[in-house]
Amino acid sequence: xxxxxxxxxxxxxxxxxxxxxxxxxxxxxxxxxxxxxxxxxxxxxxxxxxxxxxxxxxxxxxxxxxxxxxxxxxxxxxxxxxxxxxxxxxxxxxxxxxxxxxxxxxxxxxxxxxxxxxxxxxxxxxxxxxxxxxxxxxxxxxxxxxxxxxxxxxxxxxxxxxxxxxxxxxxxxxxxxxxxxxxxxxxxxxxxxxxxxxxxxxxxxxxxxxxxxxxxxxxxxxxxxx
Amino acid sequence: xxxxxxxxxxxxxxxxxxxxxxxxxxxxxxxxxxxxxxxxxxxxxxxxxxxxxxxxxxxxxxxxxxxxxxxxxxxxxxxxxxxxxxxxxxxxxxxxxxxxxxxxxxxxxxxxxxxxxxxxxxxxxxxxxxxxxxxxxxxxxxxxxxxxxxxxxxxxxxxxxxxxxxxxxxxxxxxxxxxxxxxxxxxxxxxxxxxxxxxxxxxxxxxxxxxxxxxxxxxxxxxxxxxxxxxxxxxxxxxxxxxxxxxxxxxxxxxxxxxxxxxxxxxxxxxxxxxxxxxxxxxxxxxxxxxxxxxxxxxxxxxxxxxxxxxxxxxxxxxxxxxxxxxxxxxxxxxxxxxxxxxxxxxxxxxxxxxxxxx
Numbered sequence: 001x002x003x004x005x006x007x008x009x010x011x012x013x014x015x016x017x018x019x020x021x022x023x024x025x026x027x028x029x030x031x032x033x034x035x036x037x038x039x040x041x042x043x044x045x046x047x048x049x050x051x052x053x054x055x056x057x058x059x060x061x062x063x064x065x066x067x068x069x070x071x072x073x074x075x076x077x078x079x080x081x082x083x084x085x086x087x088x089x090x091x092x093x094x095x096x097x098x099x100x101x102x103x104x105x106x107x108x109x110x111x112x113x114x115x116x117x118x119x120x121x122x123x124x125x126x127x128x129x130x131x132x133x134x135x136x137x138x139x140x141x142x143x144x145x146x147x148x149x150x151x152x153x154x155x156x157x158x159x160x161x162x163x164x165x166x167x168x169x170x171x172x173x174x175x176x177x178x179x180x181x182x183x184x185x186x187x188x189x190x191x192x193x194x195x196x197x198x199x200x201x202x203x204x205x206x207x208x209x210x211x212x213x214x215x216x217x218x219x220x221x222x223x224x225x226x
Numbered sequence: 227x228x229x230x231x232x233x234x235x236x237x238x239x240x241x242x243x244x245x246x247x248x249x250x251x252x253x254x255x256x257x258x259x260x261x262x263x264x265x266x267x268x269x270x271x272x273x274x275x276x277x278x279x280x281x282x283x284x285x286x287x288x289x290x291x292x293x294x295x296x297x298x299x300x301x302x303x304x305x306x307x308x309x310x311x312x313x314x315x316x317x318x319x320x321x322x323x324x325x326x327x328x329x330x331x332x333x334x335x336x337x338x339x340x341x342x343x344x345x346x347x348x349x350x351x352x353x354x355x356x357x358x359x360x361x362x363x364x365x366x367x368x369x370x371x372x373x374x375x376x377x378x379x380x381x382x383x384x385x386x387x388x389x390x391x392x393x394x395x396x397x398x399x400x401x402x403x404x405x406x407x408x409x410x411x412x413x414x415x416x417x418x419x420x421x422x423x424x425x426x427x428x429x430x431x432x433x434x435x436x437x438x439x440x441x442x443x444x445x446x447x448x449x450x451x452x453x454x455x456x457x458x459x460x461x462x463x464x465x466x467x468x469x470x471x472x473x474x475x476x477x478x479x480x481x482x483x484x485x486x487x488x489x490x491x492x493x494x495x496x497x498x499x500x501x502x503x504x505x506x507x508x509x510x511x512x513x514x515x516x517x518x519x520x521x522x523x524x525x526x527x528x529x530x531x532x533x534x535x536x537x538x539x540x541x542x543x544x545x546x547x548x549x550x551x552x553x554x555x556x557x558x559x560x561x562x563x564x565x566x567x568x569x570x571x572x573x574x575x576x577x578x579x580x581x582x583x584x585x
């Protein structure tokens with residue numbers, strides 16, 4: 001059996017998770033300082049990929065990254081096409097996983113006692129240092145939970161990926177897409193095997209998530225922090 | 227060494243409008259909850275923006291609304307002790323202390339942390355996390371952490387509020403020790419009258435955002451400038467007053483005529499005496515001509531472990547309806563000596579303990 005969908009799926013999910021982690025954290029800490037209508041609007045835009053059907057997200061991405069789309073045209077100047085290539089699977093997975101990262105990161109950052117951050121400022125710390133040395137470590141358990149959820153979501157991404165990356169075996173064929181086309185081709189055993197792989201990975205991740213976030217998990221016991 | 231403050235900030239239901247100057251002597255800021263005390267400290271530390279006014283620390287302008295200067299908290303060099311201490315829960319005691327001086331080289335930093343550990347009596351706790359410390363220890367870490375950056379001013383927000391009662395006197399002594407060594411502008415916010423008196427040399431009384439008294443603490447307690455300050459500094463007995471032509475003061479709510487040692491520039495409309503200044507005269511003494519001695523009866527009492535508060539009604543009263551009882555506070559040992567004496571008892575309102583107020 002060709003194992004390439006497994007490697008493609010893992011590479012895509014790891015890359016997409018790393019991207020959502022950075023973008024999600026930046027977005028969450030940026031949004032934390034906004035209130036009112038602006039905050040509501042930002043939240044709406046950021047959370048849209050969570051509620052829209054993945055095919056709609058995929059279609060928008062196609063419009064954006066396609067040969068005639070604004071980003072696609074720009075990239076074409078450098079001789080790069082994104083659509084129907086491996087990076088397209090990463091883009092699809094990132095966009096779809098982003099809201100989960102954003103939501104959990106924001107909730108985790110909001111949980112940090114503002115007095116502690118203010119104390120750090122009065123001690124001469126820059127905003128970046130306050131974030132890196134205080135906010136981030138204190139919000140870390142929540143952020144890690146968001147990372148695991150994002151990874152699981154990226155691994156399961158199907159609709160948007162199919163729209164923008166298609167099904168090119170060995171390049172863009174991830175596990176969910178391999179399953180779909182195996183069923184289409186009546187290769188039930190192959191479909192079943194990939195389903196088993198997907199279930200196993202997801203189960204391990206969710207178990208890790210529980211172990212990490214339970215009340216007496218690794219960090220919380222000693223710090224006694226919330 | 228001086229902190230000059232003149233700021234106005236609009237709050238939800240009043241405007242914080244405060245002007246004062248603090249030098250080396252620790253300044254207690256006394257006020258009821260919600261008087262704007264904490265907000266004042268937050269404005270000075272740079273956590274909140276005052277909106278209007280000027281803050282100058284040792285010729286360094288920290289805030290000036292006209293010149294559009296607002297130094298961020300990190301550059302103010304103002305140490306702040308938060309009410310809940312705001313320790314970094316994921317850092318050990320040593321790491322908390324070192325946070326503000328991490329740019330120092332290792333040797334100098336370790337030296338400073340070691341000296342803070344010694345000064346704050348934290349030996350042996352260096353690698354503990356805040357949650358593993360008692361309230362008093364947490365406070366010493368927070369204070370040490372603020373002092374580590376050698377701040378040019380120190381702000382303390384209700385430093386004793388979060389502590390168990392039995393720890394307070396010990397922590398108070400530690401604070402006094404720290405203040406004595408620090409000798410830079412030190413502001414201490416509290417709603418506890420005794421704390422304010424013991425820890426500060428000067429006193430600023432804040433009420434709904436306004437400074438209602440500012441000066442040497444002894445002076446404010448001895449002669450409160452207004453009824454409001456008298457109440458806020460714990461005075462229980464205040465009566466409307468009328469100045470008679472013979473120089474005597476008639477206390478309308480107590481029902482007696484008094485000789486008062488103090489004189490006031492403005493016409494006196496109120497007279498007050500602190501509960502512990504009310505004296506009990508033995509009957510023999512009372513029969514002799516004696517100023518400000520009045521027969522009275524006990525109407526109620528309320529006990530604390532060592533003292534008792536007696537609510538007394540003077541016999542001389544004419545209208546029964548409009549009379550406030552006088553509150554006298556005495557040690558129980560003293561009370562034992564006359565508690566079984568027959569009524570009327572005799573109270574003495576010493577002329578030098580009475581003070582007059584205009585408003």
